[in-house]
Amino acid sequence: xxxxxxxxRRIAALGGVYANAEALAAVLADARRRDAEAVFCLxxxxxFGPHPDRVFPLLHEHDVRVVRGNYDxxxxxxxxxxxxxxxxxxxxxxxxVSYTYTVAHTSAVNRAWLAxxxxxxxxxxxxxxxxxxxxxxxxxxxFLWESTTPDGLLRRLLAEHEADVLLCTHTGLKWRRxxxxxxxxAVNVGVVGRPENDGTPRVxxxxxxAEPDLAVQFVPVAYDHEATARAIEAEGLPPEFAETxxxxxWTTCLENLPxxxxxxxxx
Amino acid sequence: xxAVRVEEVATPRAPFVALSALWLVLTGTLCNLRCTHCLNxxxxxxxxxxxxxxxxxxxxxxDAERLGVREIxxxxxxxxxxxxxxxxxxxxxxxxxTTVLTNGTVMTDALADALADLARASRYSLExxxxxxxxDAVANDxxxxxxxxxxxxxxxxxxxxxxxxxIVTATEIAGGPATYDxxxxxxxxxxxxxxxxxxxxxxPVGRAVGAxxxxxxxxxLDGFDRSTLQCAETRAVATDGxxxxxxLAGLPEARLSDGDLAAALRPAPLYHAACVTCHRTGxxxxxx
Numbered sequence: 412x413x414x415x416x417x418x419x420r421r422i423a424a425l426g427g428v429y430a431n432a433e434a435l436a437a438v439l440a441d442a443r444r445r446d447a448e449a450v451f452c453l454x455x456x457x458x459f460g461p462h463p464d465r466v467f468p469l470l471h472e473h474d475v476r477v478v479r480g481n482y483d484x485x486x487x488x489x490x491x492x493x494x495x496x497x498x499x500x501x502x503x504x505x506x507x508v509s510y511t512y513t514v515a516h517t518s519a520v521n522r523a524w525l526a527x528x529x530x531x532x533x534x535x536x537x538x539x540x541x542x543x544x545x546x547x548x549x550x551x552x553x554f555l556w557e558s559t560t561p562d563g564l565l566r567r568l569l570a571e572h573e574a575d576v577l578l579c580t581h582t583g584l585k586w587r588r589x590x591x592x593x594x595x596x597a598v599n600v601g602v603v604g605r606p607e608n609d610g611t612p613r614v615x616x617x618x619x620x621a622e623p624d625l626a627v628q629f630v631p632v633a634y635d636h637e638a639t640a641r642a643i644e645a646e647g648l649p650p651e652f653a654e655t656x657x658x659x660x661w662t663t664c665l666e667n668l669p670x671x672x673x674x675x676x677x678x
Numbered sequence: 679x680x681a682v683r684v685e686e687v688a689t690p691r692a693p694f695v696a697l698s699a700l701w702l703v704l705t706g707t708l709c710n711l712r713c714t715h716c717l718n719x720x721x722x723x724x725x726x727x728x729x730x731x732x733x734x735x736x737x738x739x740x741d742a743e744r745l746g747v748r749e750i751x752x753x754x755x756x757x758x759x760x761x762x763x764x765x766x767x768x769x770x771x772x773x774x775x776t777t778v779l780t781n782g783t784v785m786t787d788a789l790a791d792a793l794a795d796l797a798r799a800s801r802y803s804l805e806x807x808x809x810x811x812x813x814d815a816v817a818n819d820x821x822x823x824x825x826x827x828x829x830x831x832x833x834x835x836x837x838x839x840x841x842x843x844x845i846v847t848a849t850e851i852a853g854g855p856a857t858y859d860x861x862x863x864x865x866x867x868x869x870x871x872x873x874x875x876x877x878x879x880x881x882p883v884g885r886a887v888g889a890x891x892x893x894x895x896x897x898x899l900d901g902f903d904r905s906t907l908q909c910a911e912t913r914a915v916a917t918d919g920x921x922x923x924x925x926l927a928g929l930p931e932a933r934l935s936d937g938d939l940a941a942a943l944r945p946a947p948l949y950h951a952a953c954v955t956c957h958r959t960g961x962x963x964x965x966x
Contacts, residue, residue: 412809421854496966497966498876498962498966499875499876499966500858500877503864517764530760549696556803557801558775558801558803559748559749559774559775559802560748561743561746561747561773561774561775562748562749562800563743563744563745563747563773563774564746564747564748564774566746567745567746568746623808633726666874666966667966669803669805669965670797670803670804670805670842670843670874671797671802671803672803673843673872673874674841674843678871678872
């Protein structure tokens with residue numbers, strides 16, 4: 412069946428919900444206020460946060476169109492691990508704790524829904540052909556960090572996948588790049604489930620508008636992070652997860668950061 | 679007399695998926711140290727694999743850029759012994775994130791300053807991996823030579839103080855499941871605020887070749903996704919040709935082309951005992 416490509420003038424794109432329902436609710440409300448015609452989520456609904464089932468009603472209520480992340484794929488199949496792509500033992504320890512909890516607390520109905528999610532989505536934003544994926548178009552758990560994603564690779568991915576704009580997430584850190592005078596664009600939309608490793612608890616999503624040139628705006632959103640942090644503690648999840656939400660500094664799963672991105676954080 | 683049927687056992691191959699990582703075996707096997715388990719038996723004597731000519735390195739970098747390479751690694755031997763290391767590193771960093779694998783014993787303050795300048799000027803990340811074999815001097819120097827631990831530690835601190843956040847790379851020769859934690863503790867004890875540690879298995883190649891006759895077979899690989907092997911996305915350019923794997927560079931059976939990178943983008947034979955280690959451990963020589 413041919414892929415249905417919807418057309419828009421303005422969309423919101425968000426990544427990595429990580430079972431942070433409070434942040435998701437705040438971001439969705441903000442996107443509506445800013446006249447986003449449609450909201451897209453680039454996957455990883457669970458992980459780190461408490462009560463993963465709480466994000467699903469919000470997604471349905473706001474008609475959020477979701478792309479499958481590596482976490483969603485793993486939870487749907489109750490796979491052995493989250494396939495986050497970590498190679499560091501410390502990263503893998505925290506990933507295991509988080510994943511075990513998430514699988515155990517995601518209902519069968521929601522797991523079945525995760526299994527239906529597409530691996531990518533395409534839309535038209537004005538004249539721009541937009542391709543959405545989780546990690547990269549070629550691998551669901553590829554980390555496209557700003558400092559390790561060369562222009563040559565982006566050009567190749569855009570050409571191979573017949574797109575003008577690539578949207579991804581997975582790393583947790585937002586960035587954007589225009590190529591060849593605006594002929595191509597790459598946008599890592601960041602995540603809404605945990606802060607930006609910048610010392611503030613706010614989270615970020617991306618607003619993309621065809622004006623008709625592509626305009627990309629990263630939008631910071633404050634939310635009741637204290638409520639999520641308390642719920643993490645109440646669920647017996649690692650206190651480091653709660654600390655990150657409160658302080659805005661990543662405390663776990665940062666061993667695979669490239670030096671440029673690692674240098675910006677506290678740990 | 680009954681006929682004896684001899685079945686030829688085919689060497690399994692890894693597919694070529696994409697050129698994600700380009701390795702330049704910059705100094706061949708020229709090194710100032712002679713570690714007891716060195717993967718390619720490097721040393722200070724006449725190297726059995728000669729250094730890569732600067733022009734050949736630049737050609738490979740340009741070819742890799744056209745192919746959409748994701749990251750570049752400079753290795754050897756000891757890459758900081760290459761006479762063109764800094765201009766080549768600058769060229770690499772104009773193309774992609776670049777990592778230098780060093781033993782950490784030839785670093786000077788001037789070199790560390792130059793590396794910090796290159797890192798600041800580049801839009802892509804510069805990573806320096808410093809090899810150690812034990813978190814204590816006695817055990818480390820037994821493998822790498824007298825005084826090497828102290829010099830490497832000084833390099834780690836010199837890089838860290840300049841914001842370069844070196845990755846300490848160790849082999850499991852140090853022993854025990856707590857290897858990773860011990861190296862992290864070493865770095866923390868040195869005042870490194872953002873300790874980075876990578877542990878690699880010992881590969882049966884070079885001076886650690888041993889007597890392993892193990893080889894991968896098609897039967898063993900049945901059901902295994904070979905595209906996850908690093909040789910599916912890696913090519914290593916050495917002075918005498920292009921290889922699918924940096925640790926097999928220089929071995930004739932591993933050579934995929936005589937120097938043309940594009941001609942080496944084809945399936946690679948999984949013929950060596952080191953391929954068994956890669957398959958068994960899921961190891962990657964890449965940073966992550």
